[in-house]
Amino acid sequence: MNYRTFDSAEIDHQQTYRMLIGSIVPRPIAWVSTISADGVPNLAPFSFFTMVSHYPPMVSISVGEREHRMKDTARNIVDTKGYVIHTVVNGWEEKMNASSANFEPDEDEFAAAGLDTVPSDVVGAPRLANAPVAMECQFDRLIDFGDEWVTHLVIGRILRWHVREDLMLEDKYIDPYKLAPVGRLGGPRYCRTQEIFEMPAPYVQPDKAHPNDPQP
Numbered sequence: 001m002n003y004r005t006f007d008s009a010e011i012d013h014q015q016t017y018r019m020l021i022g023s024i025v026p027r028p029i030a031w032v033s034t035i036s037a038d039g040v041p042n043l044a045p046f047s048f049f050t051m052v053s054h055y056p057p058m059v060s061i062s063v064g065e066r067e068h069r070m071k072d073t074a075r076n077i078v079d080t081k082g083y084v085i086h087t088v089v090n091g092w093e094e095k096m097n098a099s100s101a102n103f104e105p106d107e108d109e110f111a112a113a114g115l116d117t118v119p120s121d122v123v124g125a126p127r128l129a130n131a132p133v134a135m136e137c138q139f140d141r142l143i144d145f146g147d148e149w150v151t152h153l154v155i156g157r158i159l160r161w162h163v164r165e166d167l168m169l170e171d172k173y174i175d176p177y178k179l180a181p182v183g184r185l186g187g188p189r190y191c192r193t194q195e196i197f198e199m200p201a202p203y204v205q206p207d208k209a210h211p212n213d214p215q216p
């Protein structure tokens with residue numbers, strides 16, 4: 001079989017970006033609500049998104065720069081600390097995409113996208129009304145990467161979840177069939193969760209089990 005090999009020391013930032021977004025797929029999308037120091041709410045999607053630790057529950061988003069300045073999301077999180085991450089699901093993709101437009105910092109992106117909000121319980125940023133899953137988060141730390149192309153890795157702790165009641169199974173699990181999450185692929189491509197299959201993990205002795213291992 002023939003392969004093309006790409007050495008990251010030899011490709012420019014654009015090709016590096018293409019390699020990342022093409023090979024790390026599908027990516028969940030964090031739809032992030034923040035509030036500025038002046039009280040202006042902000043909403044934008046981020047697919048460089050993952051969980052960092054399960055207990056405490058820590059999550060990260062990687063926020064690039066626009067014209068060598070922090071995007072509003074990262075700026076707001078650093079300034080006001082509390083933010084909300086929403087899971088993007090079927091039916092919300094158009095509004096999610098619309099919220100990625102380059103709005104001015106003093107523009108309310110919820111209003112611009114025609115999205116209603118409700119106050120959060122424990123953070124200042126509002127959350128999306130009717131969102132299937134919302135996570136209220138507290139800023140923990142910022143780690144910067146790069147010189148010419150700076151990325152701000154924003155790590156936060158989830159303080160509280162809001163899960164639509166009909167999505168809960170046995171009051172324990174979030175039902176992936178009903179949730180219907182949408183993922184990001186390379187370029188302008190997305191995927192839906194169309195086919196779910198089950199595959200029991202290899203047996204692990206209960207006293208050696210980790211939460212990732214099969215649960216009784």
Ligand SMILES: Cc1cc2nc3c(=O)[nH]c(=O)nc-3n(C[C@H](O)[C@H](O)[C@H](O)COP(=O)(O)O)c2cc1C
Nearest residue numbers: 044045046047048062063064071072073100101102
């Ligand atoms: C599906 C999707 C995923 C995105 N993921 C990222 C990302 O991981 N990091 C990033 O810096 N920008 C990402 N963007 C672009 C930002 O959403 C966009 O720059 C937005 O305007 C930032 O808003 P803000 O300036 O209000 O923070 C993504 C856009 C879309 C549509």
